[in-house]
Amino acid sequence: MSSQTLPITHEMPREHYLNATYGIRSWLLTTDHKRIALLYLASVTFFFFIGGLFATMIRIHLLTPAGFLVTPETYNKLFTMHGVAMIFFFLIPSIPAVLGNFLVPMMIGAKDLAYPKINLLSWYIYLIGGGFVLYSFSTGGLDTGWTFYTPLSSVYSNSAVTPAVIGIFINGFSSILTGLNFIVTIHTMRAPGLTWFRLPLFVWAQYATSIIFILGTPVIAITLLLVGLERMFHLGFFNPALGGDPILFQHLFWFYSHPAVYIMILPAMGVVSEIIPTFARKPIFGYTFIAGSSIAIAVIGFVVWAHHMFLTGESVYAALAFSLLSYLVAIPSAVKVFNWTATLYKGSVSYDTPMLYALGFIGLFLIGGLTGLFLACLGLDIHIHDTYFVIAHFHYIMVGGAVMGYVGGLHFWWPKITGKLYPEFLARIAAMVLFVGFNLTFFPQFILGYLGMPRRYHMYPPEFQVLNVMSTAGASILALGYLLPMIYLTWSMRYGKVAGPNPWPATGLEWQTTSPPPTENFDVTPVVDWEPYDFDHRPDLGLTAGAGELAPSHGDD
């Protein structure tokens, strides 16, 4: 690792954003995007634990064919609350609100986001929405599935649906405001010389994500609001008893909730696009294609929603069109994967912890993405619809993709966020534990699904037990893989070695300032006169001094 070969010992800067002001008020009323990012870090981690707790109970319950932990009704609530906590309150805000909040202004050389107060407001909105959802969880729970299909959610369910939909409705505005803030910031706050095609790919990914935030989230907000109105005031929008169309709810729900998957995966792709060139020591291959493919995924993502509804009796022509359009998403996704692999080719690859996560991401995303094509295939989807195959597929995307990207990004920028290094050896072990645990948990579920085990059932035929026990065993390894980083990252905040401004070294603007950065990010507004990820023309990184090997640029080889 290059930072170990450097003879320089670093010192923490005297004043930085963490110690500029003290006291609980200075955190709860802060408008500093970096502090707000840490507030989000704490709150999404909290929801990750809640969701993880439900997942643990699900996996324990499924150890035996008859199910051995909870009643069928409680089991329905467990998978519902797992989904709601993880999707709306962990995965969607995770990378944008934590890493995006911290990094977007720094990567573009700005002092803060365009609307610092609205940024703080969006955190409070998240907390209020989260409060409603926790109220729902603790007063009867929620048993509709995270999809809230009507008329179960609007008429028949006896669980606490109303506070849950109010909570998700409110939380939607947190996403909208974050997305709005990012788009405006990226348009108007870039440093001199930082043209669109010099932007880091993480910023491109955040931009694409923000497009989905602002155009998709209002649709789920209104849809769930209407479900709430049906429940509370007996209005009818989707109620078949009045002639309303419950399938219409599904259309509106998936119009947001399919693009929401890209809200989760796009930022993770952005993280990987930052990590790969840094640890291959060469410019990223096909910059414009990676940037453009982020936008393409966001745009195409809006026209594939009805592939969740092949079995609702939608017209065969609609199904054909949505199947074809869903295949199209594979093109920009594959563009990214091929470009990352091409970047690795002949690079001076070092296997630091963030790189392990990025490589893990590529592998798991590949499996998750390709199995997505199985599900986009009309004939095959009828066989594996609503089975564990679907569960395995989207966990490969959401956990293997999005969460790997998130944890990898945390490791990559942790020295910048805290100014400290974590124990590298332990971190590499944890990355591998996570990878093994993840695959052991979810790969058996592909087989279970293909053999016909349906999702959301509290029991299963005895012949499926071996694979289910494997999955549960994998889940406990996976849990260890999450606990380890949580422990040593927290430990490193106090006891870690001082990182210095640019430990890897990496090329982005955020590495030009001290770690941790000052409140205003840069002492003087930086001027950008280099191309992105250009290691060759950056003597300031210290690579030419023999500290680390430099790979040939494309065209040299």
Added chain:
Amino acid sequence: MHRTGELYGQFETLEQQKDTATLGMWIFLATEVLFFGGLFLIYSINRHMYSDAFGVGSNTLDLKLGGFNTVVLILSSLTMAMAVWSAQTGKKKFIPIFLILTLLLGTVFLGVKVVEYKQKFDHRLIPGQSFDISYHANHPTASDKPADIAAEKEELEKAFHADPNLNSHAQLYFSLYFGMTGLHALHMVVGAGLLLWLLKQSIAGRFTPSYNTPVEIIGLYWHFVDIVWIYLFPLLYLIERHR
């Protein structure tokens, strides 16, 4: 972030600050379009499916009140535009006057809406157990003209003949009526709150030709809310008036 005069710390120039605020409001309005878009979609599909029920429902609305409200709202857009113009051209004394006029017109609109809602409540047109699309025709009050009641009865009879489940389907119409106008009214209330804040600032003399972004972007919001009504009025009030 500290602020120097009118310039907030995260910006370099006032021009950048103004561009940022305006862009932000336009993006917010884009999200609002999609927010209302969900309701417009549900409206279109259900109206296509149950055009008889939607026609009957629409004809129960009071065209005079709705038309009056439309005029009121368009006038409020005019006064809002005048407030923006006053701020841009430095006519400081006019800004509060036009803002107060806008606020008054907005309040009149909401007041008329309350009268309309009350009428629907009296006629048992609130979706739920006691919803009865024929209630008014069967229970006329002294102020109703017999000829109107006879026409209404005849229309209902025809509609029930074409659609035996009229009473259910009309509830879909009224759910949309209350959902759409209710959300619109909520936006008006938010707008009124913003106007009050603007009023306070403008009386303090904060808005000058070089700094008037808040007036401008709240103006954008107000016009957007008016435009929503321009779509709601024909969709809810005018669809079956040719009968």
